[in-house]
Amino acid sequence: MSSIPSELISTIIDELQHDRASLKACSVVATPFCSPSQRHLFRSMWLHRENWQYYTVVQQALHRGTDTPARTIKRASALLLEAPHLATYVRDLTIDLPDSVDEDAPLAHVLHEVGPHLERFVISGLVVRWSDLSQSLASAILDVSARRTLNTLHLLHLRELPATVVLRALSTVRVLSLHSLTFYEDHKEAPATISRPRLEHLILSTSLPATYELILSPHAPKPANVTKLSLRVDATAHLYAERLLSSIAPTLVDLDLDCEELFIPLYLPHLPHLRTLTLRIFLGLARRLPDGFAGTLRGLPRVALTVIFAVQCRFKEHTWVDDGPLPGLDACQVDLNTVRCQLLFLGAPRAIMKEAAFHAFCAAMGAALSGVRLDLSNVEDKPYVARLPW
Secondary structure: OOOOOHHHHHHHHHOOOOOHHHHHHHHOOOHHHHHHHHHHHOOEEEEEOOOHHHOOHHHHHOOOOOOOOEEEHHHHHHHHHHOHHHHHHOOEEEEEOOOOHHHHHHHHHHHHHHHHHOOEEEEEOOOOEHHHOOHHHHHHHHHHHOOOOOOEEEEEOOEOEEHHHHHHHHHHOOEEEEEOOOEEOOOOOOOOOOOOOOOOEEEEOOOOHHHHHHHOOOOOOOOOOOOEEEEEOOOOOHHHHHHHHHHOOOOOOEEEEEEEOOOOOOOOOOOOOOOEEEEEEEEEOOOOOOOOHHHHHHHOOOOEEEEEEEEOOOOOOOOOOOOOOOOOHHHOOOOOOOEEEEEEEOOOOOHHHHHHHHHHHHHHHHHHOOOOOEEEEEEEOOOHHHHOOO
């Protein structure tokens, strides 16, 4: 083994990075194989509470289907005490905040060890309030989330989160997502920011006004570098979303909008550099295009368009309502050369129902968008955490 160059061993191991069983086997073959194998085995970790079996269905659904290796908080802390060098391999960490005091110190220890090496950090609060955390754990989380080496920060279901965490992240991270947060107003003045914020991709999968108010407040750094934006748009957040879109219009290239039912047409402000647009529309059990769809198409700028229709399957698939070709398509500015229409199945319907639903969907899109070159496909639903970008 000693005669094999280390670069060749690393190259071989890299080919197995998604095969955990093979990586584990390689890690015990010989000393030269151990470190390259561990580098992939411990690259990503999800740390959850000891009482995982008592999580609610909604809480478990956040992570169901993800392939991130899972460990309890205490087990991870014990592992790093026994082999501290493993912390240097961790680049992606997801944590569930503990709801028992005896897990606070172990989690703080893990964060202290892996924090300097992290590139991606996901914090899931579940039902825990920030004020319930021990001071040492709260400080450890704040320290990791403020590190300049961190590229991506995802904040989920956090209660009473210090507002400065988000304000600082708007300047220091490249990708930031905010999902169902409430804030503790701990800032009297804006935290120090870098000359040009790094933030390129902002995800707001929430309609809570407090999140928009914080991002649009005078305390927040100006989003001078955002090229990709994902928003949930409903009646509650519509005006806030319009203000946010206007503030980043000079740099925005890629826009993803969750439009829910789209009862009325959606109108965008002037976005001079927008090139790609994705609309996510919830149909549920309905089998017809929403009332606001035609008006939305007519008001869109000339962009590459993807429309995702989220549906639930019935026990018996019904025919789509045929309202004829959508009116006014000849006046559309959107690029109609190729419109991508995708059918997203919520839940896990039977294969025969999915097939019937997709065939009906294709026929309905062909009839409604007559003359438009369509790229039709179906996609599988993924848990929220699995959809979060790196």
